[in-house]
Amino acid sequence: MSEGGEEGRERTGYATYALVWLGLMGLTWLSVTVAGLEAGALKIAGPLVIAAIKAVFVLAFFMHLKTERGLIRWVVVIGLIAFIVSGALVFSDVAYR
């Protein structure tokens, strides 16, 4: 068993979780603000980019991917592929209607 093994894996402290949570709240405030601007396309692109950044934070800290290794990290790829493929197929409808 190459992956696994509790030793050598750093533990994330509660302080870090709290900090990340505050960061996420801040980003939420930012996306609400951006959505309220009279900025045309930015109104949509901005919050989407911010949401993507938030997702990375959640995956890295709350879902422990920062400290995981091996196979467990690769499992994320399955979710990512599923997301991209299903998104692309939905757009094959929306974009050509």
Added chain:
Amino acid sequence: MASEGAGYLGGGGGPNGLSSWIFSTDHKRIGILYLVSILSFFVVGVSLGFLMRLELISHGPTIMEASTYNSVFTLHGVVMLFLFIIPATPSIFGNFFLPIMIGANDVSFPKLNLLSWWFYMAGAALALATLALGPADTGWTFYAPYSLRTGTYVSLAVFAVFVLGLSSILTGINFVTTVHRLRAPGMGFWRMPLFVWAVYATAWIQIVATPILGVNLLLVIAERVFGIGVFDPAKGGDPILYQHLFWIYSHPAVYIMILPGMGIISEIIPVFARKVIFGYRAIAYSSLGIAGVGSLVWGHHMFVSGSSYTAGVIFSFFTFLVAIPSAIKVFNWVGTLYKGSIWLGTPFFFALAFIFLFSIGGLTGLILGALSVNVHLHDTYFVVSHFHYIKFGGAGFAFFAGLHYWLPKMTGRMYNARVANWSCLILFIGFNTLFFPMLLLGIEGMPRRYFDYLPQYSTLQIVSIVGSWVLVAGLIIMFANLLRGAFRGARTTENPWGGATLEWKIPSPPGRENFEKIPEVTKGPYDFRGLR
């Protein structure tokens, strides 16, 4: 001694009160919990279906009003899909046999497994609460914008499905982890029984697809409560987006129903043909193939909903493609039978019925997947018949096959084989009498979900209704026989069918610990040398 008393079932001085069951973390006891609860809800679902058919025996309101009929078919769908056929095989047989078949003493997360059953029961309670309060009348698909506007308890019904989805995800996570981490020494992936392969592929669909349904259902609730306007065209929303999100889950959900059933058939066929299964790797890969390609076909439910023609062509193509791995399985089962030394046991009869009914279901699916033909058949009885052939004729009969194959192992007692064979025949006749006329009615244009019909449909409707009586009679005989067998049947041996997988090497019923010593696996799952 593990097999003293009635093994894991208690007795012999072991604890056996209600709390020793509903708080048990033993995967076998949890499997039995699911068995009892899922079959109870199946009875509810059958009763609703029976009443729907009966309503159509004459024109106009016969035993219920049109609005009641709408609620009955909605609840029939919700109960049968989310409470019966989606969880049935993975949660009952997956829980009970997956760990045993790979030589493990339990699943990876036994407490999560119990939590999953509790979520299932909570979801079921919520779904049935709507029955008392005022059941939704949207159909089990909860299509927007109607589901956003109707005054019935849609939010509660939708939330019930959300909770059931949570249960399904937890079960999936448990099975994937168990297969990766708890296989016995020597149990490589290519020595796993095909049932394990099937449940493993299913578990991935449960993990990847179910959250999308969850998001979708939460959006419906948010739209109903806060009026956010994602789906409502009056607020600039897109009702077809609802259908996308719904079917991204709900088409793969068909494979959550049918894949584990195919796994059961892949176990039964070689055992009763006394032969190594033909194309082991092809069947294993086709399970993964169905799980993968089956996730790309959802748009075939929306050909006439106003989705783009481009999307229609793409989804139609993938729909044809997914027939290939399904056909691979059917051909491999038939190939296994060829020159086998066949023993006509009850599970085998159910397996044969499955292959026949599933083939009809699959082929009618191809007809519906063709863009042009779909325009004519969309929303008719043809669709209703097609998915009952898949879900009841396919997944349901496979589940019944599993009951007749594994229940003796689970209870340590054997049912009456003659009665069981008769019940199989009656079910088969009843099923086809009920659903085959629906194919014809659909081609003639009878729309689904209507509580009344034009006079020209009368004859076939009556035939179909009589079929529902035969089917219900078959179910009563089958369950009476199985129940009697489970409690009063003759004691059975460790290996009544001469199977080669690990569950046949431990006592019937199994002891509290599956294996006193974790076995060392030295041969494949269908190597019958030295057995029987």
